[in-house]
Amino acid sequence: MEVEVKEGLVPVSEDPVAIKIAELLENVTLIHKPVSLQPRGLINKGNWCYINATLQALVACPPMYHLMKFIPLYSKVQRPCTSTPMIDSFVRLMNEFTNMPVPPKPRQALGDKIVRDIRPGAAFEPTYIYRLLTVNKSSLSEKGRQEDAEEYLGFILNGLHEEMLNLKKLLSPSNEKLTISNGPKNHSVNEEEQEEQAIFHVAVGYPV
Incomplete structure (x- = not known):
């Protein structure tokens, strides 16, 4: 096969x-x-x-x-x-x-400056x-x-x-839901975070 x-x-x-x-x-x-x-x-x-x-x-x-x-x-x-x-x-x-x-060491006279070419x-x-x-x-x-x-x-x-x-x-596939992607579109949260957000919305008067 x-x-x-x-x-x-x-x-x-x-x-x-x-x-x-x-x-x-x-x-x-x-x-x-x-x-x-x-x-x-x-x-x-x-x-x-x-x-x-x-x-x-x-x-x-x-x-x-x-x-x-x-x-x-x-x-x-x-x-x-x-x-x-x-x-x-x-x-x-x-x-x-x-x-x-x-590069190979250039031959130089005493006191001359060494100039190295970058190739x-x-x-x-x-x-x-x-x-x-x-x-x-x-x-x-x-x-x-x-x-x-x-x-x-x-x-x-x-x-x-x-x-x-x-x-x-x-x-770590079991932690996939806990991973936060780099960007707002793919931002995923777990159930506990969703509950916390719902409680926060109720507390401040926003609709859930």
Whole structure:
């Protein structure tokens, strides 16, 4: 009997790799140690300057860089389906950068200053990052809309937060009702909290 191999986006419960990432994140320790990375330019063939500027800042953020490098980079063959497109894309982005190569010691005369050249790596276009705008149905992808780097940063952080919360539910499914999502739309409360809210409404004279 052949097992159906799912592809594309799937719920976290149907993603066989999700539990492995959840266990990694459960035991991760944030590292704030700076990393000397070889700079690489991001090619801008469209109106993606606000995205590219944000990405460069995130790559230079040590906790973000170390966290994404801690998660394995899976190929399409290893992971044909995924429930974490945002995490996957940023793991891939961080793996595009490597440590700054150590240049050979230059010959110098006594008293001369040492000048070290910084040689950037090849520029690339992070198209997989741009696709997240349509995968997650962001309004930032609408034509004619004013783009904003701060809003895009919020889109990234909220997306990563939501995916990590969903992964965490795999480790403690019984506490799913107690989880508060990052945003007012998905805010869920348990029965005790609902009773407390009802009592509060009665006390202040609001209809329940």
